[in-house]
Amino acid sequence: MELCAYFDADHGSDSTYRKSVTGFCIFLGDSLIFWKSKKQSIVSQSSTEAEYRAMTFTTKKIIWLRWLLVDMRVSFFHPTPMYCDSQSSIQIAHNSVFHERTKHIEIDCHLTRHHLNHDTITLPFVPFSLQIADLFTKVHSVSRFCFLVVKLSMLIAAAS
Amino acid sequence: MNEELSALNKTETWDMVHLPPGKSVVGCRWVYKIKTNSDGSIKQYKVRLVAKGYSQQYGIDYEETFVHVAKMTTIRTLIVVASIRQWHISQLNVKNAFLNGDLQEEVYMTPPPGISRDSGYVCKLKKALYGLKQAPRACFEKFSIVISSLGFVSSSHDSVFFIKCTDAGRIILSLYVDDMIITSDDIDGISVLKKELARRFEMKNLGYLRYFLGIEVAYSPKRYLISQSKYVADIIERARFTDNKTVDTPIDVNARYSFFDGLPLIDPTLYHTIVGSLIYLTITHPNIAYVVYVVSQFVAFPTTVHLAVALRILRYL
Numbered sequence A: 001m002e003l004c005a006y007f008d009a010d011h012g013s014d015s016t017y018r019k020s021v022t023g024f025c026i027f028l029g030d031s032l033i034f035w036k037s038k039k040q041s042i043v044s045q046s047s048t049e050a051e052y053r054a055m056t057f058t059t060k061k062i063i064w065l066r067w068l069l070v071d072m073r074v075s076f077f078h079p080t081p082m083y084c085d086s087q088s089s090i091q092i093a094h095n096s097v098f099h100e101r102t103k104h105i106e107i108d109c110h111l112t113r114h115h116l117n118h119d120t121i122t123l124p125f126v127p128f129s130l131q132i133a134d135l136f137t138k139v140h141s142v143s144r145f146c147f148l149v150v151k152l153s154m155l156i157a158a159a160s
Numbered sequence B: 001m002n003e004e005l006s007a008l009n010k011t012e013t014w015d016m017v018h019l020p021p022g023k024s025v026v027g028c029r030w031v032y033k034i035k036t037n038s039d040g041s042i043k044q045y046k047v048r049l050v051a052k053g054y055s056q057q058y059g060i061d062y063e064e065t066f067v068h069v070a071k072m073t074t075i076r077t078l079i080v081v082a083s084i085r086q087w088h089i090s091q092l093n094v095k096n097a098f099l100n101g102d103l104q105e106e107v108y109m110t111p112p113p114g115i116s117r118d119s120g121y122v123c124k125l126k127k128a129l130y131g132l133k134q135a136p137r138a139c140f141e142k143f144s145i146v147i148s149s150l151g152f153v154s155s156s157h158d159s160v161f162f163i164k165c166t167d168a169g170r171i172i173l174s175l176y177v178d179d180m181i182i183t184s185d186d187i188d189g190i191s192v193l194k195k196e197l198a199r200r201f202e203m204k205n206l207g208y209l210r211y212f213l214g215i216e217v218a219y220s221p222k223r224y225l226i227s228q229s230k231y232v233a234d235i236i237e238r239a240r241f242t243d244n245k246t247v248d249t250p251i252d253v254n255a256r257y258s259f260f261d262g263l264p265l266i267d268p269t270l271y272h273t274i275v276g277s278l279i280y281l282t283i284t285h286p287n288i289a290y291v292v293y294v295v296s297q298f299v300a301f302p303t304t305v306h307l308a309v310a311l312r313i314l315r316y317l
Helices: A047-071 A087-094 A100-117 A132-136 A142-151 B002-010 B072-085 B135-149 B187-200 B229-239 B269-281 B286-296 B304-316
Strands: A003-010 A021-028 A031-039 A080-083 B014-018 B028-036 B042-051 B089-094 B102-109 B121-127 B161-165 B170-176 B179-184 B203-208 B215-219 B224-227
Touching: A003 A047, A003 A132, A021 A047, A021 A132, A021 B072, A021 B286, A031 A047, A031 A132, A031 B072, A031 B286, A047 A080, A047 A087, A047 A100, A047 B072, A047 B161, A087 A100, A132 A142, A132 B286, B002 B042, B072 B089, B072 B170, B072 B179, B072 B224, B089 B187, B102 B135, B135 B170, B170 B187, B179 B187, B187 B203, B215 B229, B229 B269, B229 B304, B269 B286, B269 B304, B286 B304
Parallel strands: A003 A080
Antiparallel strands: A003 A021, A021 A031, B014 B121, B028 B042, B089 B179, B089 B203, B102 B121, B161 B170, B170 B179, B215 B224
């Protein structure tokens, strides 16, 4: 029984305030248990920054779920993979050097890095086309939408 | 109505007293409701005496009202864990749950209509009657005390999630006001727990988990399936569509919406009802999570355009 997460952000998609959207989904085994679409609380200046905030948000949820599952007698031996389609966010998380443009997301960086270094999470890359969390951040064409919904392993037939 | 009255008598909900000077009185009324099963058939005609809690004043008639309810994520996680471990999940309900809660504050109520009484007397409430602002909290506190006395501890990660470790395993209990679900690898432990609870509260044993908070639970030996098909049918009925058109996606692909689209709705109630129901529906419908996020932003000032978007989501379901 292992957890795995996908997260994504859509930068500046809110046309009024230019805030970004965080979307994530978390699976336990092959069952989807936790998902969310949420507007980020502050404006991000770049798409990497938006991705990074989504990453930290998802990290916090993962930490909570891991503790909750320990209460249910589920123990973890492996770090939880959090699939990300942004190479630059993954690099920032792994690289301890801060750049001029990351200084205002520094606290977020430290949280994710801490859990990365303590083997609570890993950050594998997933190509954009297979990023399931994309479903939770924007509007899609019929084919893309259906493709993503199938990936959630929802049984649509049962609902109707 | 007689059944409700006998429950009120049994729990000694109130004493008849003269109203002390300077105290306010809360009104009350009878509420009649038809309860249905998950397939829509009639289960029970229900009568409940409720206090008019809306006339209570903060700081005088009540203090704290916050109460925890189970997180849906916790419940979904619990179902997955139980399914993988092949534990049975049972469902219990506390009858007249609120009447178990002890009131901390002094609350006076007019005697219920239709009951013979001496004039000049009012009911001094001892138990948390339905409708009172503090009733849910009083009820939860009482339950917490009882469940702790049975050796359960509340999880620090979801405070309505209780765990007890026994020699044979672990019993897990999740509480949602008066509904609870229990699962365990210790079958004897569950039956002991059920007996203990029945000794302290009037319990209704609902057997295996099937219908919980409007969520239908079906299961095969391999997996559980949760759905809200009755809830979907109810919302669609409320929207009063005149045709049966459906769409493939919940939102138009080129759509960008802002606060200024369209004309303001004269009566935003329908919009509020639909969006509120859709939010509850995301419990089992992750595929509409994003669009529900979109329509939720316009709840404060909905317009005709926003209503059309919300209605389209219903056509997708």
